[in-house]
Amino acid sequence: MSKTVKKILGFYKFVKINDTQRLKKDIFTHLRDWDILGTVILAPEGINVNICGDSDKIKLTRSFLLKRLKISKIISNEDNIEEMAFTKLKVKVKKEIIKLGLTLKxxxxxxxxxxxxxxxxxxxxxxxxxxxxxxxxxxxxxxxxxxxxxxxxxxxxxxxxxxxxxxxxxxxxxxxxxxxxxxxxxxxxxxxxxxxxxxxxxxxxxxxxxxxxxxxxxxxxxxxxxxxxxxx
The missing domain is CATH 3.40.250.10 (Rhodanese-like domain)
Structure with a gap:
């Protein structure tokens, strides 16, 4: 029996997020229910995503995230791999999606x-x-x-x-x-x-x-x- 193809998805987007805690809950629930692992960082300035799961589920999750954030365009890095790249699921809220002491608009x-x-x-x-x-x-x-x-x-x-x-x-x-x-x-x-x-x-x-x-x-x-x- 062949293994299900895994896909790793990484992207970031600087976009204004007003209710980070609610978004955190929605994203965590979706990823948990779809057996997707990795890390998502949320901040008022945007989102930073590095996740892995079954290829078809990652494709649908990508669409879910874009729709939930009300964005249509991202620059993403995606690769097919044989095994899960991550062992845990973490969705965090921070001051910045990449720490520098500078909030980007x-x-x-x-x-x-x-x-x-x-x-x-x-x-x-x-x-x-x-x-x-x-x-x-x-x-x-x-x-x-x-x-x-x-x-x-x-x-x-x-x-x-x-x-x-x-x-x-x-x-x-x-x-x-x-x-x-x-x-x-x-x-x-x-x-x-x-x-x-x-x-x-x-x-x-x-x-x-x-x-x-x-x-x-x-x-x-x-x-x-x-x-x-x-x-x-």
Whole structure:
């Protein structure tokens, strides 16, 4: 008897949420009843989702979440896997969906900053400054060729690290990346705070890039993800 195909779904969305506690209850009930495991983080600024379950149930859950949040468009990372990637179900309410001490509004997301993997592949070979916004552990496991390590222990240290960057020309092109894209949304705001304006983000993060270019020699090492997988 063949195993049921599992699917892992990851996405984030900055969208105003007024009643986080009620939404938490609704989402937890749905995921529990559908045997879906993983973590969902809710905050007044939006939602951050990393879940796994039977492929057909994940597809329906994706539709449920978009309808419940009244949104029509997300950038998601989805992969078929053989086993469950998570062992528990957690739905949490926090002040931010990614901790930085900065609440982001949807109108502060600039989609024209997002570049697809094909465009990113060309950027790596240009004079653009490439910033890795992940922590030092993730960077040491693997990163893009010629990327700058910010030496982060926690993402909340980002502002201090960016203020120390030896980039004198504020008009220099800066391209930033992280695992799935969420950290870059806030990193972009911090960079602009320090006067940097020409900023590009890797759409869908490293996971999206490696899905399209799994054998790229521009990625060196492994990609750490927050479940049982290591993406090469």
């Amino acid at each position: 949807n109108d502060e997301i600039f989609e024209d900053e997002h570049v697809n993997p094909k465009e990113w592949d060309k950027i790596i070979d240009s004079e653009t400054i490439i910033l890795d916004t992940r922590n030092k552990f993730e960077y040491l496991m693997g990163s893009f060729r010629n990327s700058v390590n910010l030496d982060l222990y926690n993402f909340s240290d980002l502002e201090n690290k960016i203020s120390d960057l030896p980039i004198n020309n504020k008009s220099d092109n800066i391209a930033i990346f992280c695992t799935g894209g969420i950290r870059c949304e806030k990193a972009s705001i911090i960079l602009k705070k320090f006067g940097h304006q020409n900023i590009l983000q890797l759409k869908g993060g490293i996971l999206n890039y490696l899905r399209e270019y799994p054998d790229s020699d521009k990625w060196q090492g492994e990609c750490f993800v927050f479940d049982d997988r290591i993406t090469y």
